[in-house]
Amino acid sequence: MGLLRTLKTKRFMLSAIVAIGFAAQSVNAEPVVVESPGKVLKVAFELKDGAPTYSVLRKGDAVINSSKMGFKLKSGESLDSGFQIATSKVTSADETWTQPWGEQKDIRDHHNQLRIDLEGTGDSSKKLTITFRVFDDGVGFRYEIPEQGDAKQIEIMDELTEFAFPADHRCWWIPAFESNRYEYRYTDSPLSKATVVHTPVTFKTKAGLYISLHEAALTDFSSMALRRTGGTTFEADLYPWADGVKSRGALPMTSPWRTIQVNESPGGLIENYLILNLNEPNKLGDVSWIKPGKYVGIWWEMHLNVSSWHSGEKHGATTENTKRYIDFAAKHGFDGVLVEGWNIGWDDDWMNGEGKFSFTKPYPDYDLEGLAAYAKEKGVSLIGHHETGCGVENYDKQIDEAFALCKKLGIRAVKSGYVGFGQGINRTGADGKTYKEWHHGQWMVQHYRRVVEASAKHHVMLDVHEPIKDTGIRRTYPNMMTREGANGQEYNAWGGEKSNLPDHTTIIPFTRMLAGPMDFTPGIFDVLFEKEQPNDRVRTTIAKQLALYVVLYSPLHMAADLPKNYEAKPEPFQFIKDVVTDWETTKVLNGEIGDYITTARKDRNSDDWFIGSITDENGRTVEADLSFLDKDRKYTAQIYRDGDDADWDKNPYSIVIEEKPVDSNTKLTLKLGPGGGAAIRITQAVK
Ligand code: NOJ
Ligand code: CA
DSSP states (O other): OHHHHHHHHHHHHHTTEEEEEEEOOOOOSSOEEEEOTTSSEEEEEEEETTEEEEEEEETTEEEEEEEEOOEEETTSOEESSSEEEEEEEEEEEEEEEEOSSSSOSEEEEEEEEEEEEEEESTTOOOEEEEEEEEETTEEEEEEEEOOBTTBOEEEEEEEOOEEEOSSOOEEEEOBSSOTTTTOOOOEEEEGGGOOEEOSSEEEEOTTSOEEEEEEEOOSSSOOEEEEEEETTEEEEEEOOOTTSOOEEEESSEEOOEEEEEEESSHHHHHTOOHHHHTSOOOSSSOOTTOOOEEEEEETHHHHTTSSBSSSSTTBSOOHHHHHHHHHHHHHHTOSEEEESSOBTTOSSOGGGSOOOOOSSOBOTTOOHHHHHHHHHHTTOEEEEEEEOTTOHHHHHHHHHHHHHHHHHHTOOEEEEEOOOOSSOEEEEOTTSOEEEEOTTSHHHHHHHHHHHHHHHHTTOEEEESSOOOOOSTTTTSTTEEEEOOSOOTHHHHHOGGGSOOTTHHHHGGGTGGGSSOBOOOOOOSOTTOTTTOTTOOOOSOHHHHHHHHHHSOOSEEEOOSOHHHHHTOHHHHHHHHHOOSOEEEEEEEEEETTTEEEEEEEESSSSOEEEEEEEOSSOEEEEEEOTTSOTTOOEEEEEEEEOTTOBTTTBTTOEEEEEEEEOTTOEEEEEEOTTOEEEEEEEEOOO
């Protein structure tokens, strides 16, 4: 059986990359067309008076109208006109690959590729290669800039890629080039009201098509924002270096993929693996040391102002307190204990980017080595914390030593942080002067990549806050587990007008999280925290907090609340203990952006299924069709649902926990209160 499977897989892989056409041509008037394998999407590339353009059709209807492509360079040359086609080639691939961990174990990469080599007309030596990959549910394209005559280096002053929409679609977006990175509430508006936006950005057409624009494999380039240039057209707007150059490097240079996901349902966008398919395979080899899991930590208590990161009477990261968390984690089966504020550097204004943190020296009241040993003895692992405060050069100097220390102490994961604002990150230039860089510029992209590589070298998993946006590099570096990059739970502790509204978690699965996992830190049971911060609160029911573990995918999920709040509610806490973080498969059963979503996922290591269903501020009844269950089996559903009177505003603690026999014919009716949810574990019934 095993051998047969191996042989079959091999045969499949061998036939995966087959050239299905080749055409060398210099005829520029005719569009060069490539269709997706199932003929759903079609891309037409066309040189218009020597200027490269592309358009995308879905079943004959325009998704992207004729849109410009190319770059402006510092040399004064432009790679956006004066071209002819040297060669073009269509190939096809159909390959299934396996994620070492993830929301979906096996992923099919089935696409047709069109690769076009452009050369300058006349005696111009300029060259540009554009590659399109066309899937049934999306398109990716990227640029390769080969050596240009004698030029070995390049400085890009502007990327001219457009996304010209045929109509003023509804759009969910957050603003780019603002001070607070990706941490904004989403705006739901016609796209004509958007100015400059981060990706992923999601659209809904009048015909009910869902489209998301983003990028894949951002490893050495500036992040791409999208600026509306008038009407319904966006243009790439790369985050610049301090000197105004948008991206620089040695030739040949390859851009990230520009991606367009297109689905008939919003859930289809979530079950769409285009971004991962466009990333390079695992570069780390044996990754058996990488393990998804759940963690608790000394964290929420700081956000509630019960304890402090800095030293002194309120210091949270003390040996004694950490031992309490380790005991709690061990008792309830958590894998890790995050400890923030353990290291020297929190006592000054740590957000000013000066970089005074040490990533190896603990505060005197924190016995790092003793605690690491204590955790190990209890079968859990400490999770390190590297808040840089955007002192990035200070961190760069220490990363190797810092991750080596983790390895030595058995610290298997590190949460990092880059609190700092706007174009405010100090970089020392070759001339010794200080330059101010953006979080999302190329220099920071290179920094984050160095951190991923250094942590991988020492077998440490990463959870990055204030990150570079996810573009799927977890496929290449599977130790890059999860990240923030949106308003997380912490905004609820801080309160005020930035705190999350009940619809927030019904938007991010269809926007930010199309990029990849998020460390949202769900699981707040004391949603009113009246003792600690009476003026703020979490705007959900507690059943919805449970549902978030399934709806919001993260391979490392936190149980964010204080241990005493879990101990006070052991019955709902059982769900957090039972839910897993590594999945065989993911299915979005229903949903509408900003309104509700129901997601079902199957455990990778057992026959259990988990379902999470959440709603915005409106109560509603949804149906979960369980036809995905095995036909010949009987199951039990453990249901954690809103009580009939539950309401995020008036009655957030009302929860009902009940069991029901179910099978593949069951259609579960779930009544969700306003701002509520339901979390379900489905296990096989004992025979
Ligand atoms: C912001 C992070 O998102 C949060 O989780 C962390 O506690 C603080 N920075 C301090 O590093
Ligand atoms: Ca943050």
